[in-house]
Amino acid sequence: MQDAIQDRTGDQVLPLRFWDSNDVFLKLALDFTFRFDDVLDPEKLRSSLERLLQIGDWHQMGARYKKNSKGKVELRIPQQYDEDRPGFVWSHDNRQQSITENELARRIPRLVKASRPTLHDDSCIFEDLVTRPGHPTKLIDWTEKDHPALSVHVVSFTDATLITLSWPHVFFDALGRQSLLQAWTAVLDGREEDVPVFVPYKDDPIVAIAEGAKPSDYVLFTSALTGIWFVLFIINFIFEILIHPKEASLAELVAKGAREQDVFLSHGDVLLAFWCKTTLAAQHLRPSRPVHIINAMNLRGVSAELPSPDKSAYIGNAVIGALTLTTVAEIEALSMSELASRVREDLKTQKEPRQVKSLVAWTLDRYKSGARLAMVGSWNQIMFSWSNWNRARFYEVDFSSAVVRSGLNGEDRMSKLGRPSFIMNRGHGDGISIRNGGPLIGEDANGDWWVSWPMRAEAWSEVEKALKTC
Structure with missing residues (x-):
């Protein structure tokens, strides 16, 4: 538990939880867009979210991020919200036209029956629309202004609605977002x-995970890059960014290939292996x-200190990486199911309580000493x-209570009323480049899977040639 003070404005001041202080979380911001093939009532959406911030400790969600005199980011929680200092930023754009009549919006995918994997436009082309x-895209946009963490932008068409959530990654991860959406729709x-009960920001349960643990017990502790090897890793990473321009895309992966695999492997395991090889x-x-394969693993429900999202809302970050160290040759030689099994086995090992505790203890020790996150592996890796968001079930988000009318009917409609027909994600890096990494957004109503991915x-x-052979 962290002590709180008040500043001159009466705001409650708290330090960031230690896990949220991760450099990656501080340097990333995200936009997350739902497409609904329905007309939703924006006022019902706004008022229900506003009401949520009046329930229990949910008002803390409107906290501001500011830097203190030592340059450290901290939280400042207003006592109350009004038009001048809202708990979230709300904006609405009423287009008064069909989504098919808008030259840009008509390119946004929706659910269709797919027979093979397909590629779609980079989500960045829709940024001005959604x-x-x-809108803020880096942490300084929040720390130098009085912005709450969350922004919501709604675009209304006569037959569809787009809802975009924007936030700095330090605010929450995928399961934190799930908790917010569950709470919001419950009020709606x-x-x-x-x-769900909001876990107060003064509570830092991840610190408790490290109690009594030894960093040296972590299975990859001796593989840490230090000294000149870490410097070479950074140089190699910068070289990759400068020499090879980045482009992002969305891939729709049909599920039938995954279903043919070993029943002991999840769809996420098989899709990771397929996408990694491809x-x-x-x-x-x-x-x-x-x-160096990073398979994101969430601590909620894994560690006793962090209950599952259905029991409480931990609005913050609780993600660690289950790591697999391998080579290009080994990945090429392994079959898809063999690679999936290898990654699953590493996840199983690193998910054990002793391993989780040791990794958190190692990270906490480095945090207290002012060191950066440890990097393991080889300097030229x-x-x-890979971050599997399917556990959050974003395609099952239900805003049906806000539906004014259906915008799509008949055989063309694949999604249920008030549920998204498409979801896209966009990341903004501030001083870091997002490369060869992204989310498995989840499984849609057709049983197909969506991946958002930036690479050379x-x-x-x-990749497109390879997908055509699937």
Whole structure:
């Protein structure tokens, strides 16, 4: 538990939880857009979210991020919210036209029956449509202004609605977002008794995970990059960014291939293996090149200190990486199910309580000493970072209580009333480049899976060729 003070404005001042102080979380911001093939009532959406901030400790969600005299980011929680200092930023754009009549919006995918994997436009081309002008994209936009963490932008068409959530990554991860959406829709439905309890910002339960643990017990502790090897890793990473321009895309992966795999593997395991093999092959890397696979794992429900999202709302970050160290040659030699099994086995090992505790203890020790997050592996490794968001069930978000009318009917409609027909994600890096890493957004109503991924621009033509053979 962290002590709180008040500043001159009466705001409650708290330090960031230590896990949220991760450099990656501080340097990333995200936009997350839902497409609904329905007309939603923006006032019902706004008022229900506003009401949520009046329930229990949910008002803390409107905290501001500011830097203190030592340059450290801290939280400042207003005592109350009004038009001048809202708990979230709300904006609405009423287009008064069909989504099919808007030259840009008509390119946004929706659910269709797919027979094979397909590629879609980079989500960045829709940014001006789905976000308000001048919306924040890096932490300084929050720390130097009086912005709450969350912005919501609604775009209304006569037959569809787009809802975009924008926030700095330090605010929350995928399961934190799930908790917010569950609480928001509960209020919208008139089920306030189902709103999960908000874990106060003064509580830092991840610190407790490290109690009594030894960092040296972590299975990859001796693989840490230090000294000149860490410097070479940074130089190699910068070289990759400068030499190979980045391009992002959305991939729709049909599920039938995953269902043919070993029943002991999840869809996420198989899709990770498929995408890893496909994208690395497209980049024509040396067979001897080391590969560092990061398979994001959430601590909620894994550690006793952090209950599952259905029991409480931990609005923050609780993600660690289950790591697999391998090579391009090994990935090429392994079958898809063999690679999926290898990654699953590493996840199983690193998910054990002793391993989780040791990794958190190691991270906490480095945090207290002012050191950066440890990096393990080889100095010339290529990173592959995979975050499976399907546990959050974003395609099952239900805003049906805000539906004014359906915008799409008949055989063309694949999604249920008030549920998204498409979801896209966009990341904004401040001083870091997002490369070879992204989310498995989840499974849609058709049983197909969506991946958002940035990598070398020249590799996408190779990926497209590979997908056509699936």
